[in-house]
Amino acid sequence: MPYPLFDRSKLKIQPLQHRQHDLDLKCIQSLDSPCPEFEHHSFPKLAEAMLKARRNGRARMIVMGAHVLRAGVVKYLIDWMERGLIDLIALNGAGPIHDWEFARIGASTESVARYIRSGEFGLWRETAELNDIVKAGVEKGMGLGESIGKEIAESSFPHKEISLLAAGYRLKVPITVHVGIGYDILHEHPNFDGAAFGRASYTDFLIFAEKVRSLEGGLMLNFGSAVMGPEVYLKALSMARNVAHQNNEAIKKFTTAVFDLIPIEGDYHQQAPKTSPQYYYRPWKTILVRTVADGGESHYIAGDHRLTVPRLWHEVNRSEKGGI
Known part of the structure; x- marks a missing residue:
């Protein structure tokens, strides 16, 4: 090895009780909360598509960024899983971190601006236990999402009822996790094993790809994932179509x-020109245009996840009561 490596044994790891948390349980919305005053013409169509996909046994998938969990809408996602309305949720590597911390201590999220100055950002002892859990799960052939979900579900954590991954394990609904090495705070720690995480995340990718094989007549929703969601979905769809053909x-x-939050002007069913910066916005060209070009239907809803997820949940309930 001609290049020097960072010596992780020199790091000072601190307990979570020393961290100031930006979010606590007050951010978690209740299913009894009023329906948000947020309207969009696509909500009835998406509710109908979700219910139809469940009725016909077709894929009902969500890919999402970790900030959706930070928006406090996890109870809506768990309810969809419990009712069979969603049968796979894909997360990036930060998702399980927030899920683990909320379940364990009822709080999550730290100030990057505060802790990066002192070199403390991400270096918290209890959160790094996830590294050992994933390594143990790999030895049993488990994916990243399943191994963490099992640990939370079988733990005595005081708030595990709001864990998305634990709910997935309990309900046998796959929660797949798609990591990029170096992206997440877990990768800073001395007990991080890149090979184990790569193996576990690739297992999850194959679970995801297998679910895409049943996407004909189904539904795929992307909540706020600008890179992971579109890219994982694109490769999995190519694999599934290869076998289907x-x-x-x-x-x-x-x-x-x-x-998502990004406004799209004009017809989002048409790809933005290469002269526009929006050409490089992957959710647009991949999810809204290219992969549905042969007969699919796509929708774009710009808005805060604190509003859009509950609003769709209420629309699905209304449609279900109406007999769709």
């Missing part, structure tokens, strides 16, 4: 939607 089958008529 060999069997004279098709995966082309399904519904997608992107929920």
Whole structure:
């Protein structure tokens, strides 16, 4: 090895009780909360597509960024899983970190601006226990999401009822986790094993790809994932279509939607020109245009996840009561 490596044994790791948390349980919304005053013409269509996909046994998938969990909407996601309305949720590597911390101590999220100055950002002892859990899970052939979900579900954590991963394990709904090495605070720690995480995350990718094989007539929702969601979905769809074509089958008529904060002007069903910076916004060209070009239907809803997730939840309930 011609290049020097950082010696992680020199790091000072501190307990979570020393950290100031930006979020606590007060951010978690209740299912009894009033329906948000947020309207969009796509909500009834998406509710109908979700209910139809459940009725026909087709894929009902969500890919999302970790900030969706920080928006406090986890109870809506768990309720969808319990009712069979969602049968896979894909997270980036930060998702399980927030899920673990909320379940364990009822708080999560630290100030980057505060802790990066002192070199303390991300270096918290209890959170790093996830590294050992993933390593143990790999030895049993488990994916990243399943191994963490099992640990939380079987723990005595005081708030595990709001753990998305624990709910997935309990309900046998896959929660897949797609990591990029160096992206997450877990990767700072001396007990991080890149090979184990790569193996576990790749297992999750294959679980995701297998679910995409049943996407014909199904639904794929992206909440706030600008890179992970579109890219994992794109590769998995190519693999699924490759196998489908060999069997004279098709995966082309399904519904997608992107929920994000970025405003899109004009017709989002048409790809932005290469001269526009928005051409490089992956959710647009991948999820809203390219992958549904052969007969699918796509929707874009710009808004805060604190509003859009509960609003869709209420719309699904209304449609279900209406007999769709």
